[in-house]
Amino acid sequence: MHASRRILFTATLPFAAFTVLTVTIISSATWSLVGVSPNSGPLTGGTVVNISGSGFQKATGVSFGGVNASRVTALNATRLQAVTPAHAAGAVDVVVTYRDSQSAGLPAGFTYNPPPTVSSATPNSGPTAGGMAVTIAGTSFQTGAKVAFGGTLSTAVLVTSGTKLQVLTPTHAAGTVNVVVANPDGQSASLTGGYTYISMPTISSASPNSGPVGGGTTVTISGLSFQSGATVTFGGTSASQVTFVSATQLQALTPTHAAGTANVVVTNPNGQSGSLSGGFTYNLPPKVSSVSPNSGSTAGGTAVNIAGTGFQSGSGVSFGSVAAKSVAFASSSLLLATTPAESAAVVDVTVKNPDGQMSSLPAAFTFSPGTGGPPTTYTSRSDRNRQLESALSPPAVNTVVNDPAFSSRMVRVTDQNTGTPFGSNFTNHSFETTSSAEQNTWNTNSTRFYVEMDTGRTLPFAFDPATMAVTRINISSNPPGWLPLNNGAAFSYSDPDLIYGTAQQNVILKFNFATNTLSTVINTTQCGVTGLQPGTHTGDISVNSTDTRFLAYEGGTIQDTDMFAVVYDTALGCRWYNTQTGQIGGWGVPTGAATTTQTFPMHNARLSRAGDWVRLVNPGGSVEAYWDVATLNVSVCSSASAPYCGGHQVLGYSNLVNQPGTIDAMNIAIRPLTNINSSTGLIVPLPTPTEFVLDGHWSWNNVDPNDSVPVCGSTYRNVTPVLEIGRAWDREVICIRTDGVQSEVWRFAHNRASGTANQNAGPGSNFFATPRGNVSQDGRFYMFTSDWEWALGAEAGSSGCPTSGQCRTDAFIVELK
Numbered sequence: 135m136h137a138s139r140r141i142l143f144t145a146t147l148p149f150a151a152f153t154v155l156t157v158t159i160i161s162s163a164t165w166s167l168v169g170v171s172p173n174s175g176p177l178t179g180g181t182v183v184n185i186s187g188s189g190f191q192k193a194t195g196v197s198f199g200g201v202n203a204s205r206v207t208a209l210n211a212t213r214l215q216a217v218t219p220a221h222a223a224g225a226v227d228v229v230v231t232y233r234d235s236q237s238a239g240l241p242a243g244f245t246y247n248p249p250p251t252v253s254s255a256t257p258n259s260g261p262t263a264g265g266m267a268v269t270i271a272g273t274s275f276q277t278g279a280k281v282a283f284g285g286t287l288s289t290a291v292l293v294t295s296g297t298k299l300q301v302l303t304p305t306h307a308a309g310t311v312n313v314v315v316a317n318p319d320g321q322s323a324s325l326t327g328g329y330t331y332i333s334m335p336t337i338s339s340a341s342p343n344s345g346p347v348g349g350g351t352t353v354t355i356s357g358l359s360f361q362s363g364a365t366v367t368f369g370g371t372s373a374s375q376v377t378f379v380s381a382t383q384l385q386a387l388t389p390t391h392a393a394g395t396a397n398v399v400v401t402n403p404n405g406q407s408g409s410l411s412g413g414f415t416y417n418l419p420p421k422v423s424s425v426s427p428n429s430g431s432t433a434g435g436t437a438v439n440i441a442g443t444g445f446q447s448g449s450g451v452s453f454g455s456v457a458a459k460s461v462a463f464a465s466s467s468l469l470l471a472t473t474p475a476e477s478a479a480v481v482d483v484t485v486k487n488p489d490g491q492m493s494s495l496p497a498a499f500t501f502s503p504g505t506g507g508p509p510t511t512y513t514s515r516s517d518r519n520r521q522l523e524s525a526l527s528p529p530a531v532n533t534v535v536n537d538p539a540f541s542s543r544m545v546r547v548t549d550q551n552t553g554t555p556f557g558s559n560f561t562n563h564s565f566e567t568t569s570s571a572e573q574n575t576w577n578t579n580s581t582r583f584y585v586e587m588d589t590g591r592t593l594p595f596a597f598d599p600a601t602m603a604v605t606r607i608n609i610s611s612n613p614p615g616w617l618p619l620n621n622g623a624a625f626s627y628s629d630p631d632l633i634y635g636t637a638q639q640n641v642i643l644k645f646n647f648a649t650n651t652l653s654t655v656i657n658t659t660q661c662g663v664t665g666l667q668p669g670t671h672t673g674d675i676s677v678n679s680t681d682t683r684f685l686a687y688e689g690g691t692i693q694d695t696d697m698f699a700v701v702y703d704t705a706l707g708c709r710w711y712n713t714q715t716g717q718i719g720g721w722g723v724p725t726g727a728a729t730t731t732q733t734f735p736m737h738n739a740r741l742s743r744a745g746d747w748v749r750l751v752n753p754g755g756s757v758e759a760y761w762d763v764a765t766l767n768v769s770v771c772s773s774a775s776a777p778y779c780g781g782h783q784v785l786g787y788s789n790l791v792n793q794p795g796t797i798d799a800m801n802i803a804i805r806p807l808t809n810i811n812s813s814t815g816l817i818v819p820l821p822t823p824t825e826f827v828l829d830g831h832w833s834w835n836n837v838d839p840n841d842s843v844p845v846c847g848s849t850y851r852n853v854t855p856v857l858e859i860g861r862a863w864d865r866e867v868i869c870i871r872t873d874g875v876q877s878e879v880w881r882f883a884h885n886r887a888s889g890t891a892n893q894n895a896g897p898g899s900n901f902f903a904t905p906r907g908n909v910s911q912d913g914r915f916y917m918f919t920s921d922w923e924w925a926l927g928a929e930a931g932s933s934g935c936p937t938s939g940q941c942r943t944d945a946f947i948v949e950l951k
Contacts, residue, residue: 165189199226284311369396437579508913678745
């Protein structure tokens with residue numbers, strides 16, 4: 135026998151002689167059973183096991199717990215292979231039998247294992263990203279067991295006992311899945327719906343998205359996959375109260391927090407969280423530092439700039455206890471308000487933000503009897519002495535300087551880098567006021583204006599009348615930052631937030647700065663204009679004092695080919711004049727042929743502030759026609775002979791001011807539109823010595839029915855030498871009295887504009903270097919274009935300035951006092 139093993143044997147001999155038997159085994163056979171591998175398997179059998187030992191060449195069978203193996207294969211003398219039969223659970227003897235009826239056994243050599251059972255998975259839910267530690271309880275777990283969640287194997291399984299496993303969940307799509315434990319012997323058990331994968335919460339919005347630093351704002355958080363018991367943090371600080379409304383909505387009460395933007399984070403009880411970056415802004419309380427102007431009429435209507443910090447879109451303003459007539463949000467440091475009617479008093483000005491925080495400036499505004507409106511006179515110099523320039527280098531942008539000759543405050547609006555934020559290809563471009571000094575480039579309270587770039591785009595700015603600080607307005611548009619209207623837009627005369635213009639042919643548009651919205655006023659091809667074709671050229675838009683009438687000149691292929699002057703009245707519809715056929719149609723009585731038989735294409739057309747007259751000019755200016763809109767009356771006034779209606783000119787409420795170029799260059803006349811052929815000189819007597827080398831551009835942006843507000847402009851020489859100053863008003867910014875009390879010209883600054891491309895180019899070589907300008911509606915500021923006598927550098931794509939090439943231009947503002 136094999137000395138190291140317990141051997142069982144049976145011998146059927148007719149005599150009982152153990153000694154004989156022992157001798158027989160030793161002398162005739164050596165056999166043994168050493169091991170069984172694997173040594174365990176399922177109750178159903180079918181496990182292929184390898185049995186090692188000796189003498190297997192004579193083996194005839196194998197049994198497991200008394201049940202014969204279903205298949206036995208003697209591989210060699212030391213190795214057998216057998217397939218286990220089915221058997222009850224527990225450890226059983228493995229017995230090998232031989233041809234001589236002897237056998238060798240291995241006690242408890244194979245164990246029949248019961249199948250595992252799974253009773254629970256704790257926790258039973260977790261994130262789709264996996265990684266959740268789960269404890270699985272059950273029975274008959276084996277070392278080496280594998281665990282799957284919804285068919286996906288866990289990458290980490292620890293068998294702590296036959297009744298407990300610890301696993302990390304794998305990633306899986308959201309939903310309920312089966313948990314399956316598979317033992318190494320192939321037996322498995324499943325816990326149906328034993329684990330639920332839950333989607334990560336997502337946040338789409340927080341409303342309101344701002345509130346005071348003191349907290350206490352009830353915020354509705356919208357999103358997906360929120361759970362009852364979820365928590366909310368604002369900038370890392372827990373909300374003081376969270377209410378679960380549904381899987382898509384929570385309500386939270388903001389905690390206190392420092393000023394600034396904060397991330398909003400929702401965390402579900404299962405540990406999953408979602409974040410809305412910068413989802414809530416903590417605002418400091420507002421602070422009012424100044425009110426300008428600080429006095430106005432008891433009738434109300436005074437445009438006021440309120441400066442400070444912490445202002446919000448939607449802030450309210452009150453003067454004393456009375457709410458402002460209108461409030462426009464310009465920036466966090468500037469509000470634009472219109473005073474209400476109030477009795478004579480000195481009152482506090484209070485700003486209240488939408489989040490409930492407020493601030494007051496005591497005794498900040500004085501209501502007193504009076505008419506208000508733009509000034510009819512100024513206090514600046516009004517002498518007639520020749521004034522040479524004093525040296526003044528171009529100031530930096532947003533740097534206020536005083537004109538050395540006239541002491542007026544000035545500020546530079548643009549420079550070579552103004553366009554750079556839009557891309558490096560916009561560096562070194564020229565900026566200028568719009569090509570027509572007649573256009574209204576300022577809003578009602580001098581807090582917004584625009585300039586144009588030589589690329590054909592319009593750039594809006596915010597303006598602080600008190601400090602003359604200039605800030606580019608970053609409105610949302612396409613492309614972003616630019617005004618979404620073509621060059622030549624016109625601000626409203628009644629609402630500081632509105633500006634009108636075109637962005638597509640035949641459509642008058644309205645842009646609202648306060649709401650950042652663009653809307654249609656009228657498509658003129660759809661208001662009954664006979665013969666007007668869609669897609670034809672449309673020129674600058676002009677508007678009356680109440681925003682109830684608009685004028686567009688259109689119908690051609692490019693400027694100077696237009697033939698339709700279309701007046702749109704918001705109550706009456708469209709009325710038009712076809713200057714090539716002489717026909718007038720639309721509302722009004724009668725319709726038909728105009729009283730003039732002269733026909734012509736239009737260079738431009740303008741609407742009077744009253745909205746009842748239209749001036750029409752042909753290319754070259756040889757025809758000056760004035761249409762009484764409600765009638766067929768069209769008066770033609772000669773430019774080349776008396777009464778000389780030509781030259782640079784501007785419409786007022788019911789009068790025209792023009793520079794006819796007769797008698798003297800500074801012969802400026804005012805003409806009633808009802809009798810355009812009559813005129814009155816505004817400068818009496820004319821200056822001496824007489825000269826005809828000066829030209830000017832005139833601006834008269836006011837809504838005074840009496841046209842008593844001064845007309846302003848800037849002059850330049852149109853002959854060589856272009857920088858010469860021969861007498862008073864040469865190359866200056868001036869305003870001319872129009873109220874008829876007396877003749878007076880106020881002087882504010884030298885404009886330092888050459889009107890030429892460079893030092894060696896001739897007069898007229900650069901129209902855009904002439905000092906075209908626009909006076910603000912309140913008469914307090916004048917914006918103009920200047921090349922600063924070729925000192926602003928070369929324009930993009932050019933070189934050689936100041937002696938050759940194309941020199942840059944920029945926009946400047948001078949204060950009128």
